[in-house]
Amino acid sequence: MTENALHPKVDTVPNPVHGIVPILRRTHPELMAEHETKIKLIEDKDATGDVANVYGEWRAKSGRQNMPGILKCFSHRPDFLREVMKFSDTVHFSEGHLNRKTKEAIASWVSYLNRCPY
Template sequence: MADSKTKIELIEDADATGEIAKVYDEWRARSGRQNVSGILKCFSHRPDFLREVMSFSNTVHFSEGHLTRRMKEAIASWVSRLNHCPY
């Protein structure tokens, strides 16, 4: 991506304090990843809403259903690629 600057000012992992730091830590513990993804950081100014987004995502994207989790992630990755989205 030529311009990685977003219109929404994101709270980066190293800059997170208070409630957003707690939400980021919850995400890290659940996902096993070290850095919170940019798509989640879009909601960093509303930790309460970010928790809801994470809960919804865990239910819809990261669970088994008609499609396996692996298939859902493959579709999401392909759509992101088609849209030139880094997420």
């Protein structure tokens, strides 16, 4: 991979499962500061009530333990967060012309090109 002003050189191609965050943290920590959220996220340990229920639903469905930051930004509206999760399941994680692995690879590559940690 070549390096230019818009696309810094990284040591590996983004992994579609793990994304580009570990690569960017290691190779370009200055980029990560640009991506700090302006919205106060409700962390897993601080979630109560409906937010905790939605986080629990996500964990049960995904098999993962920690809610991703991209979803936490909707946590102040748990009703909307549920709809975002449904939409994401339909668009990103359902089979169609492209399988999930291919969609994840494309999403990781686009995130890398946009210097987005998600």
